[in-house]
Amino acid sequence: MTTTMDSPLLRVEDLQVHFPGRRGSGGLVRAVDGVGLEIHHGETLGLVGESGCGKSTLGRAIVRAYRPTAGQLHYRRADGGEVDLAGLGERALRPYRQEIRMIFQDPFSSLNPRMTLRDIIGEPLKVNRVARGRALQERVAELLTTVGLRPEHMSRYPHAFSGGQRQRVAIARALALHPRLVIADEAVSALDVSVRAQILNLLARLQADLDLTTLFISHDLSVVRQLCDRVAVMYLGRVVEVAPTEELFARPRHPYTEALLSAVPATHPSRRGGRDRIVLEGDLPDPSDPPPGCPFHTRCPYAVPRCSTERPAAVEVAPGRTAACHFADELHLRGAGQAA
Known part of the structure; x- marks a missing residue:
């Protein structure tokens, strides 16, 4: 895992994504x-x-699958210039x-079953007029090799492959156009544990080999700890804490983060069973009717x-750490693996 803390590749500023509420309610669902x-x-x-906290909606807004209601997506181009993606039209x-580019959660539904691997992976190349003919076939073969699949299988259809292999195909498709930023939305949550580990190792290798920048969306903090340099914690459409991964796991600064970490299994056998899980009372509030004050206070x-x-x-x-809590400097919250 590597990180550079110069000018950000993407700076999200006061981003809002609202949807119409239930018919007749007249309200808005404040997803982000x-x-x-x-x-x-x-x-x-x-x-x-x-x-329901808005993670996937935020990811889709960054790739502009959703048009933001308000706010900015300041993206730093390869030439050093900056553009606000939130305000751009389709052209x-x-x-x-x-x-x-985006890698979706379910490899079984994200791939067209009527298309071969050659067509699935090559489609972005054709649509964007990057390659065709022999050049396209060579690029698809290269991508299949990159993600650990055999190029001679490019004429096969998705149903011939396992879930882990399909997710490798989805990753190859996302990499086809040499992206600078990849949004991985629950990219391993639909996979078995052993296959999940293989895909995580693949993502880590690709991040290093291809100089990728990745937003990794997940509900599994154990996976996030293995793969990520920093972590942003989201609650009811807002980011409530951001910190380097190991610092966040050692000492959370927001009570919601503490509750999430209490569910993470201890890595050392001597620490297992030595702490209580924090069970939050009530459900996540309705994003169409958020509570006043701190969204987490209920x-x-x-x-x-x-x-x-x-x-x-x-x-x-703290340097490199933010938290949205009135008492972030006063509370002594438990990290992962710490007893009550």
């Missing part, structure tokens, strides 16, 4: 509600949180769609009256 985030060249940034977005064991009226800003609590 003012996210600020930086992704630096060469790093793998983990994005974690409960289902202007076209070159950036080659540079920012479930936070440390909440005081101030938390229900005043929304905390994300502030720097």
